[in-house]
Amino acid sequence: MIEGDVLAEIKRLGPAFSMRACYVDTLAPRAAYHAGLFRQILGVIEHPLVIHCSAGKDRTGVAVALLLRLAGASDEDIVADYAQTGVVMADLMAAERIHHRAYGLTDASIDEVQGCPPATMVALLAHLDATFGTVENYLEQGGLRPDEIQRLRDALVVYDRSNGRDGTPHV
Numbered sequence: 001m002i003e004g005d006v007l008a009e010i011k012r013l014g015p016a017f018s019m020r021a022c023y024v025d026t027l028a029p030r031a032a033y034h035a036g037l038f039r040q041i042l043g044v045i046e047h048p049l050v051i052h053c054s055a056g057k058d059r060t061g062v063a064v065a066l067l068l069r070l071a072g073a074s075d076e077d078i079v080a081d082y083a084q085t086g087v088v089m090a091d092l093m094a095a096e097r098i099h100h101r102a103y104g105l106t107d108a109s110i111d112e113v114q115g116c117p118p119a120t121m122v123a124l125l126a127h128l129d130a131t132f133g134t135v136e137n138y139l140e141q142g143g144l145r146p147d148e149i150q151r152l153r154d155a156l157v158v159y160d161r162s163n164g165r166d167g168t169p170h171v
Contacts, residue, residue: 007103010113019112020120023062024127027138034066035142038152045155055096057085057116065121069128069135070149071156079121086116 010017041049053059061082068078086093093114100110132138136149144152 007100007105010109011104014106015108017109017112019058019115020123023058023120023124027062027124027127028131030062031138031142033142034063035139035144037063038067038139038144039148042148042151042155045152055092056089057082061085061116061121062124065124066128066135066138067152067156069125070139070153072153075122075125078125079118082121083116083118086114089116 037051041051051060051063065078065082068081069075073081096114097110100113101107105113128135128138132141136146139149140146
């Protein structure tokens with residue numbers, strides 16, 4: 001569920017509110033947050049892990065997109081994974097729609113807040129590339145050391161070594 005302060009801002013902006021702009025505008029200020037989150041993941045990397053936030057698509061979606069990019073997933077796969085979130089969360093979003101309407105949001109604003117359109121993730125990844133060059137640079141700017149980034153990547157990627165060579169990465 002979106003908190004009251006954010007809902008008030010969405011209501012104030014009305015049709016001018018954009019999740020795409022929100023994702024892009026908050027990426028740089030959240031570099032330290034993501035570095036800290038990923039450092040925490042490194043502390044428990046040998047165990048199963050669940051990453052979530054209140055809705056499971058915004059903070060979680062960005063964090064997972066960064067992890068997928070770090071692991072070498074294609075942008076096409078990252079975007080598809082994000083878009084699939086809207087499909088699997090349809091029931092939750094229907095319940096949230098009632099709450100958002102009661103708060104006074106329009107259906108158009110609710111659609112903007114709840115949607116997982118591919119264009120939102122495409123814009124985020126393009127902004128990441130244009131601003132930082134790589135996800136590694138972004139995480140380093142946030143405070144993650146190169147050795148930590150490599151340990152995280154190594155934990156995320158399974159290598160097929162059945163052919164006796166170094167192996168092919170499988171994300």
